[in-house]
Amino acid sequence: MYDYFLGGKNNFAADRETAEKALQSWGTVRTAARENRAFLGRAVRFLVAEAGIRQFLDIGTGLPSANNVHEVAQGLVPSCRVVYVDNDPIVLAHARALLTSSPEGRTAYIQADLREPEKILGDPVTRQTLDFTQPIGLMLVAVLHFVPDQDQPRRIVDTLLDALPAGSYLAATHVTAEHDPDTLAGAGRAYQERGLTGQIRTADEFAEVAFRGLDMVDPGLTLVSEWRPRGAGPRPMASEVNTYGGVGRKP
């Protein structure tokens, strides 16, 4: 569905059908998807160029698209390493496109579930690709809203962050209903009717799930479109974007 929203070609009739249902309610969801994807690129750029991060654990990767994490990171520093993780078998089918590493760097892919962080951390591919004695950029971009409270998202994030050394970062985004509750309720129903579980959260709830105990990078937790925007062009309204993002540093 996200691929469909972004204008990609790797989607199926069932994806398009549910995506169209969500679009009937949240007419600007494509704007949200584009802004979220643009945040991902800016966050990776910040992490490499300003924070000195050279390795990434990207969970909830999605289908390969423009500006995958390794493309942005290795475009700046070719030796960057990335482990991609998604639980959707369709992503696995397209993973080759995620594995086009620069010769100096490395990319790897594992099919695994965010709700089982120990498996992700313990996977031999993760251990062989990333050096856990050096800071890592953990990416949880547009994935935590697929983890309802009953699946203990805070415990999941704690488990992941505990495994990373001080000086590591978390970049995360999350859908919110704070700016347009009716629209988001309708979109949420479209997902739920197709068995996609999740939870829309407020800024405070998202901050508690993702960023508790981290030092927030300026400008803190904002709409993804307001996080270090490039250029001075007009930006979409909050009620179109409905997605928060932020980057925090593990002290």
Ligand SMILES: C[S@@+](CC[C@H](N)C(=O)[O-])C[C@H]1O[C@@H](n2cnc3c(N)ncnc32)[C@H](O)[C@@H]1O
């Ligand atoms: C909206 S896409 C985000 C893609 C990319 N991170 C971005 O923001 O551009 C969400 C992705 O998270 C994946 N996902 C959802 N729940 C997951 C889980 N429990 N474990 C791993 N991946 C999950 C989906 O399969 C999908 O590919």
